[in-house]
Amino acid sequence: MNARRPILLSWFAVYAVLIVVGCRFGIQPLIVFAGLLVICVPPLAMHVLACRRVIRRTRLQHPDFWAKISSGLGMDLRYYLFDGETFGDKELLEAKAELKWWLRAGVIAMALFFPTLYVIHVASK
Numbered sequence: 001m002n003a004r005r006p007i008l009l010s011w012f013a014v015y016a017v018l019i020v021v022g023c024r025f026g027i028q029p030l031i032v033f034a035g036l037l038v039i040c041v042p043p044l045a046m047h048v049l050a051c052r053r054v055i056r057r058t059r060l061q062h063p064d065f066w067a068k069i070s071s072g073l074g075m076d077l078r079y080y081l082f083d084g085e086t087f088g089d090k091e092l093l094e095a096k097a098e099l100k101w102w103l104r105a106g107v108i109a110m111a112l113f114f115p116t117l118y119v120i121h122v123a124s125k
Contacts, residue, residue: 004101007042011105014038015112022120032120036113043106050099054081057092 018035022028058080059066065087069076082100086093 004046007046011039011042011109015116018116019119019123022116023123026120026124032113032117036109036116039112040106040109043102043109047099047102047106050095050102051081053095054092054099057089057095061089061092062087 014035018032018039021035022032025031055077059070069080081096084096086096
C-alpha cells in the first residue's frame, strides 16, 4: 500500500480539483473529459506495469508453462493473468495481486464519469 500512496493521493487531488473547477465554472464537457482522462492514466499505467511483471516472472521462472499459454490465440494468457495459479512463487503472487488491484482502480476511475458530471451539475446551480 505504501508504494500506491503517492499515486492515489495525486489521483484524489486531481479528482477534487476537477470537482472544484467544475462547480466553479459549470459543466464544461471538455474540461471534465480531459480531467477524467488524467484520472484514468495512473491506474492504466500501473496495470500495464503489473502485467509486465507477471509475464516476465512467468516467462523466466516457468518457461514450459509460458510456452504452453503463450501459443495460440492468447486466451490462455488472459485467463492466467487473473487466475490464482502462482506455482508457490511469492513474487508472482504479489504481482498478480497488484495487477488485480490496479484493474479495480481503473474501473472505478472510468465509472466516476457520470457521477462527476452529476455532482458538478448539481453543485454549479
